[in-house]
Each structure stands twice: as C-alpha cells, then as structure tokens.
C-alpha cells in the first residue's frame with residue numbers, strides 16, 4: 067500500500083544486538099514492553115520513531131531519521 071519498508075529489527079541478527087534492543091525496548095518505569103512506532107512523513111522524507119509504553123502511556127523516545 068505504498069508504505070516504505072522500515073526494518074528496525076533487521077539489523078539485529080546477532081544475539082548481542084537482540085539483547086541490546088530488548089534492553090531498550092522496555093519501559094524504564096514499569097518494564098512493560100514498549101510499542102515501537104514509525105511514522106513516515108512523505109513530504110519531508112523523515113521517519114519519526116516513537117516508543118510508547120502501553121501501561122504508563124508515556125513516550126520514551128522520539129527520533130527523527132532523515133531519508134535521502
């Protein structure tokens with residue numbers, strides 16, 4: 067449906083990298099697994115990455131990746 071492929075986890079093939087991601091995929095407050103979201107802005111070609119805790123309803127991360 068025209069949505070770009072964003073393979074956040076695809077670079078994490080080694081167990082070490084997976085561990086790293088798991089470490090950073092849990093809420094710092096309650097330990098719940100975070101929901102990662104990628105929002106693509108087609109106009110500015112930016113990908114906004116957000117991690118949200120479904121329990122605390124907080125957003126713990128917002129990163130902007132710019133596509134070329």
Ligand SMILES: [Zn+2]
Pocket residue numbers: 093094095096097098119120121122123
């Ligand atoms: Zn939480």
